[in-house]
Amino acid sequence: MAALIETCGLTLHFGGLKAVDGVDFTLNSGEIHALIGPNGAGKTTFVSLLSGRRLPQSGTILMDGTDITALPAHVRVRKGIAYTFQITSIFPRLSVFDNVALAVQARGVGDLAGRTRAALARVGMEGLEKQEAQTLSYGHQRLLELTMGLALQPRVLILDEPTQGLAASEIEGFIRLVEGLVPATTVLLIEHNMEVVMDLATRITVLNFGKVLATGTPAEIRANPAVQEAYLGA
Amino acid sequence: MTGGGVTGGGVKVWVLHLALLAVLFSAQFWLSPYHATNLVRIMVLAVFAMGYNLAFGYTGLLSLGHALLLAAGMYAAGLPAQLWGWSAGPAFIAGVAGGGLMAAAVGLLALRTAGVSFMIVTLMFAQAGFLTLLYFAPITGGDDGFALANASRRIFGFDLSADTPRFLAAFVIFALGLLASLALVRSPFGRSMVAMRENEERSRMLGYNPFMVKLAALACSGLYAGAAGAAYALLFGYAGASFATIQYSILPMLYVLLGGAGTTLGPFLGALVMFALIEAASGLTSAYFFLVGAALVALVLFAPKGILGTIRERWVRWLP
Numbered sequence A: 001m002a003a004l005i006e007t008c009g010l011t012l013h014f015g016g017l018k019a020v021d022g023v024d025f026t027l028n029s030g031e032i033h034a035l036i037g038p039n040g041a042g043k044t045t046f047v048s049l050l051s052g053r054r055l056p057q058s059g060t061i062l063m064d065g066t067d068i069t070a071l072p073a074h075v076r077v078r079k080g081i082a083y084t085f086q087i088t089s090i091f092p093r094l095s096v097f098d099n100v101a102l103a104v105q106a107r108g109v110g111d112l113a114g115r116t117r118a119a120l121a122r123v124g125m126e127g128l129e130k131q132e133a134q135t136l137s138y139g140h141q142r143l144l145e146l147t148m149g150l151a152l153q154p155r156v157l158i159l160d161e162p163t164q165g166l167a168a169s170e171i172e173g174f175i176r177l178v179e180g181l182v183p184a185t186t187v188l189l190i191e192h193n194m195e196v197v198m199d200l201a202t203r204i205t206v207l208n209f210g211k212v213l214a215t216g217t218p219a220e221i222r223a224n225p226a227v228q229e230a231y232l233g234a
Numbered sequence B: 001m002t003g004g005g006v007t008g009g010g011v012k013v014w015v016l017h018l019a020l021l022a023v024l025f026s027a028q029f030w031l032s033p034y035h036a037t038n039l040v041r042i043m044v045l046a047v048f049a050m051g052y053n054l055a056f057g058y059t060g061l062l063s064l065g066h067a068l069l070l071a072a073g074m075y076a077a078g079l080p081a082q083l084w085g086w087s088a089g090p091a092f093i094a095g096v097a098g099g100g101l102m103a104a105a106v107g108l109l110a111l112r113t114a115g116v117s118f119m120i121v122t123l124m125f126a127q128a129g130f131l132t133l134l135y136f137a138p139i140t141g142g143d144d145g146f147a148l149a150n151a152s153r154r155i156f157g158f159d160l161s162a163d164t165p166r167f168l169a170a171f172v173i174f175a176l177g178l179l180a181s182l183a184l185v186r187s188p189f190g191r192s193m194v195a196m197r198e199n200e201e202r203s204r205m206l207g208y209n210p211f212m213v214k215l216a217a218l219a220c221s222g223l224y225a226g227a228a229g230a231a232y233a234l235l236f237g238y239a240g241a242s243f244a245t246i247q248y249s250i251l252p253m254l255y256v257l258l259g260g261a262g263t264t265l266g267p268f269l270g271a272l273v274m275f276a277l278i279e280a281a282s283g284l285t286s287a288y289f290f291l292v293g294a295a296l297v298a299l300v301l302f303a304p305k306g307i308l309g310t311i312r313e314r315w316v317r318w319l320p
Helices: A043-051 A073-079 A096-105 A112-122 A138-151 A168-179 A194-200 A218-223 A225-232 B011-030 B033-058 B066-084 B088-110 B115-135 B163-185 B188-198 B200-204 B210-236 B247-259 B266-284 B288-302 B306-314
Strands: A003-014 A017-028 A032-036 A058-063 A081-084 A156-160 A186-190 A203-208 A211-216
Touching: A003 A043, A017 A043, A017 A186, A017 A203, A017 A211, A032 A043, A032 A194, A043 A073, A043 A081, A043 A156, A043 A186, A073 A081, A073 B200, A081 A138, A096 A112, A096 A138, A096 B188, A112 A138, A138 A156, A138 A168, A168 A194, A186 A194, A194 A218, A203 A218, A203 A225, A211 A218, A211 A225, A218 A225, B011 B033, B011 B163, B033 B066, B033 B163, B033 B188, B033 B210, B033 B247, B033 B266, B066 B088, B066 B115, B066 B210, B066 B247, B088 B115, B088 B210, B115 B247, B163 B188, B163 B210, B188 B200, B188 B210, B200 B210, B247 B266, B247 B288, B247 B306, B266 B288, B266 B306
Parallel strands: A032 A186, A032 A203, A081 A156, A156 A186
Antiparallel strands: A003 A017, A003 A058, A203 A211
16 A cells, blocks of 8 residues: 655654654555554644644655645645544534535535535534534534545545544444545544544554554554553553 | 524525615615715715724724725825826725735735734734824825815716715715625635634634635725725815824724624614714713713623624524
């Protein structure tokens, strides 16, 4: 499989805190790649560097072999890197329709209403389009966030703790949805719920103290003694 | 923008706006000349406020420097008329362009800031503009300003200093401004303006460049302010530095807050009510600004979303 995104020596320190410390990482096209690690391991900071919300102090990020290290976030989004926020970030006072339309129209305004409704139908939210986003249930707000990411038709979808706070039944629906995205969309998933990770991921990277501890298939990661010691606690 | 959001309402929305325009058009036949002239003033100020509303009400840009844009339009129209004898048509176009260009120039610098800093920077620019007008008093007339020659106040053979052409000119500018702002806020671009107001960081992660969206919105706002400034100069035959003072930065904000920020008809309603309020209060006491202030305090306490904002929230959800 071809590398869609590669990082080389990616580094961002906050004073003495080495949030991301020389990370070499490869995201292959069409995979579901999970990023795990203890709290404070640097997972969110690392994907912030990938999405351009933060700029690294050193190191490079390549997409399709092209250096995108210095590109601003909105340009990376247009190149196909979509990011969904760990803390739900929607337009709370706008309707569900307008929320999704904002993502859809970023890719062109032809048949905006039709494409927006299709994006909502894809996740089963078609009945809610007139509702104000802030009045949705928490689960639906998370789903709306995901829908906005999907409506960008990204090549890479970065999901930052998408199942946090969801009910078990909602998590099941989420897993089925993400499974259906690959291989057209490559997924990078930060997740604490190990069942979700083991169920979905084709590869896993473990971060600890800003460094890559291990990369491999779920089975390899489970068997890795260093990972067990640092994280799985077995 | 709540409930119905950017789209929704459809035909009802256009009918409402066209009905208002029909009533305003007919007003020249049933209002006394005194009130008709006041209505001309209100319509021109409402155009200014509509522009302010695009920046503040829809895009969330709280500018304290819109007087600069009004004055830019006023002088870009007034000076060529004064110095080179331009007629009203070209002078008006120059005024609109002047407002838009000034807004773009200020925006390029001021939009590097946000929030309170943006307020301060825009205020500073406006103050600098005012002082520039005073400094070049031999040309601009400074505080006293200058009167436009009647020869420059003609368009298509009509004399804009006469009541009927003046009313019609103001009405046409107002109507075009209102319908354009309605079309704009219901367009995809209008939706991205609102996105800046509601959640700029999320917008960036949807692929929008916030700086460019806000710059474009501010430039649109400047076109309106420029149109209002130019119209004021040409319809009332006067341009002066007093229009560049802080008072004219605050007025459109008050109109918009009173009528309802982020509503298409709010700026006109706000201008109308505020004008009526000042008119009524000045008949009662010389301290009429005190009554206006009291009315504003009441507004903030009981209807912080303004008249139309409150009506939209409680009753008429489809109001744009």
